[in-house]
Amino acid sequence: MSRNSLLKSSLAAAAVGFGVTAAVLSLSTTAPQPAHADLPAPMIAAPSTGGLPSLAPMLREVMPAVVNISVTSKVEVQNPFGPMMDDPNFRRFFGIPDQPQQRQAQSLGSGTIVDAAKGYILTNNHVVADADEIKVRLSDDREFAAKLIGKDADTDLAVIQIKAERLKALSLGNSDGLQVGDFVVAIGSPFGLRQTATTGIVSGLGRATGDGIQDFIQTDASINPGNSGGALINLRGELVGVPSQILSRSGGNIGIGFAIPVNLAKSVMNQLIETGTVTRGRIGVQGQDLTPELAKSFGLSNARGVVVSRVVPDGPAARAGLKVEDIILKANGREITDFNQLRTVIGLLRVGEKVQLDILREGKPRTVTVAVGKDSEQAAPGAAVNPRLQGATFAPADESNAEGDIRGVVVAKIDPRSPAARTGLRQGDVIIGVNRRPVNSMDDFAKLTAGKDELLLHLRRGESALFLIVQ
Template sequence: MKKFWLIFTQSVTISLGIVFVIQIFHPDLLARREHIIEVKQAAAKQEINTAGSYRLAAQRAMPSVVNIFTSKEPAKTVDPRLNDPILRHFFGDPGDEPPQKENSLGSGVIVSAQGLILTNHHVVETADEIEVALADGRTLPAKVVGTDPETDLAVIKVDAKNLPAIIFGRSDQLGIGDVVLAIGNPFGVGQTVTQGIVSALGRNHLGINTFENFIQTDAPINPGNSGGALVDIEGHLIGVNSAIYSRSGGSMGIGFAIPVSLAQQVMEQIVRQGSVTRGWVGVEAQDVTPELAESFHLKDASGALIAGILRGGPADKAGVRPGDILLEINGKRIQDTSGMLTLISALKPNSSATLKVMRNGVEKSLTATIGRRPKPEAAQQN
């Protein structure tokens, strides 16, 4: 037994000695083995390939897009039961709990370095207070310069200088299939950029606005994007996001933007005179259907059928009668009632215009003195 113990102790001593020697001269042999993953890292200053990317367009346009927050004091209603002192004891005083403000959000586009911002009329329509959050983090109060409900456009202003105004593009040069970016503040999550294409041009008869000439896009647009920018791949403004077609309240790939050409015309009038002035002749009209075109012996289903005349209005004084088909205004062909409305609204009040109509199969030229289009709440005729 003593012999075995001696052998054991000697073996342990020799093993410890070997380990001690290896630890001193070859420590890597005893190091714990770990799995090492080698990755390839791009150089910090390597140039970034932007081919196929829209980052430059986004970087150019995003500083010009703002978030708009509005609030409205709720209307105070008095419960008739509170007139009774006993019932007041149980139902409380309406002044006990202050009513909560109604808050909403939208977007806007800086169009002037002096603080002018273009947005939608419905974003600021009922607001008592308006706050604008700039891309640099500043929040400023804003006031309404003027609005145009018939195109759903508005201009507001903040007291600031040297703001990053967006560059206006050419919406008349857009084509179906062109890539576009929508920038805004969807659902209040913060500034967001979405990408899509131009799906259609000249969309009208949607029942959204009185004057419709929408750019349709599949770039995702959601609540909060209203009034934001639709830009091309250069970052230039080509439209103001205005509405979506949706059954759920969110984007379904059908969004509508007001072309920048129309937005600029409205904006300039609002800034110059506080409102928009449009021509008016006082008629009610309907589109010429293929059936109507056949019954009136027309070559095609174009023009506007006059269904009603405002007595004493410009069209009435010019000799236009119900049943006439309005074919041209100042030599410009009318395709439908939407086109008629656009042409008439572009005329200056008190100017003269030549109206070509067809009556009983005979074309007649009539001269009308253009009137001023009434405000939307008072207007009953086109």
């Protein structure tokens, strides 16, 4: 089993959020050594009432900026007797009363105030993604209704806003300066226990637990359900990360938690505040990690970087001169160790910005500068394409959601009880043809399916290909 597969199978469900439990930090009478010499000592271990070193003075300053978020949402009620019970004619024939199709659900999470004047709060997408009502409770027990400003599923970040006075905001630190071994404190509302702080260190950097834009900070600071969207701070009291996931087979903390770096969060947050959405940067390449075996075949002594396996014709990378078999070593000065890292660096750049790629071509170093492009097409609901595809959401295939040859349209989401699902479509299917005509874009797909009573879909599903008739 691959590392990513093991991580995916072990992650606790994101929908319930993640949190930190209360813990006692054992401190000797000797103040701990700072992780960096330039840290102000009073913020690290200021004397408490008992004269012992303590984090209490720093926490008193920052904890009012971390809030409790409660969310009310509607969830579909699955009928235990199968889909026939969803048919009103079937129920009427047998005299079965109508059953509620939805019920209200409540969940808890955390958030961090990042702008006191405007009331902006940074949290996780999975905390508020399906919310019908969002409430924020402050450390002084004041409660406010919150407005969703924007959300981004790829990075699991969201911004909400409250109208309130006397708010305390956290200063944003620099997550690029973190090192393994730096002390950090996690603050949030585990299991609804508000204003809980736990300590630990940075256990790892640049972690990825699956697909999407990921560059996690790994920490052993205790994180449990309810802390999602809270704060991971350094000993200056600055926000350096947003707790998002844990690795656990039981759902509880085992000392492996993941937080979104604040520098990544800042880029996404600014776009959400400005436009409510995030435009993801693309350069039009597909690549794979450079393994020792691949490195040997390319005549390289070091197995580091990403080998370019495909360059999208007429894409930004192709126009800049990037070629298949180029080895990408750095992007904007940052060392690239795997393709997910490259995708993250580029995905956080804005359209029109430039990325400088340090590459090896036939063993010789080169520099290629690429102007970042964007997805020219957006996701579309199936109902807008063809009524028989209602319940599915389609998106253009690219390096973030499709493997191998990047062309066609991806089934990004699908309701398992919808007409689209009954045709046999599955999430992740890549449609490369309709009625024996090739599909290279969302425009192709829309034109070939519009008004058709019967569709012959040509699909890629994993490593297989098949035809599917939709009538």
